[in-house]
Amino acid sequence: MQRRIPAVPRQAGFTLLEMIVVLVIIGLIMGLVGPRLFGQADKAKVQTAVTQTKMLRGALQTMRLDISRWPTDQEGLALLTTKPANADAARGWAGPYLDEAVPQDPWGQPYQYSQQPSGESPITLYSFGADGRAGGEGQDADVGYPPSQPATP
Structure with missing residues (x-):
């Protein structure tokens, strides 16, 4: 008489090879989509x-x-949120002219201000842009109303 060994049910799951293929596909997709998102x-x-x-220019105006x-x-941009020390200016000052503190630029640097005219702006x-230095091109270009001549940091 032959003895039968009971059948062991196979467990469902993914093999290591299948998981590696899926990870490679995800990596390729991210390689194509990632740079566009950044x-x-x-x-x-x-x-x-x-x-x-x-x-900021509107608040200054x-x-x-x-x-x-x-x-x-x-005095710079701080005058938008802080009353001037000069008594004549303090008399007309109706600030603060911003709801919060003067913001940093999106790259975490302070905005550059001067009362000197810049092109058509009074x-x-x-902002120095992404590189944090005067001038530049593309993402590194100065943003806003930069001086007519190249600025020095």
Whole structure:
């Protein structure tokens, strides 16, 4: 008489080879899609800097109407949130002109301000861009109302 060995049910699952194939496919897809996503993030930072410089310029223009002058280079953008020490300017100051503190640019650097005219803008107000230095091209270009001449950091 022959003894029968009971059949052991096979467990369902993936083999190591199947898992490696899936991981390779996911890696190829990310290699194609990833750079495009990072490119969009860089464009978004530039657009944010453009929007913030316009917002800061509008706040500066409103403040100028109140105190009849642009902030000095020493006062800078802080005058948007802090009452001026000068009694004449403090009398007309109706700030703060921003809901929060003066923002940093999207790359974590302060915006550059000068009361010197820049091209058609009555002031100089800009971000150094991604590289944090004056000038540059593409993502590294200065954003906003940069000085007519190359600035020095």
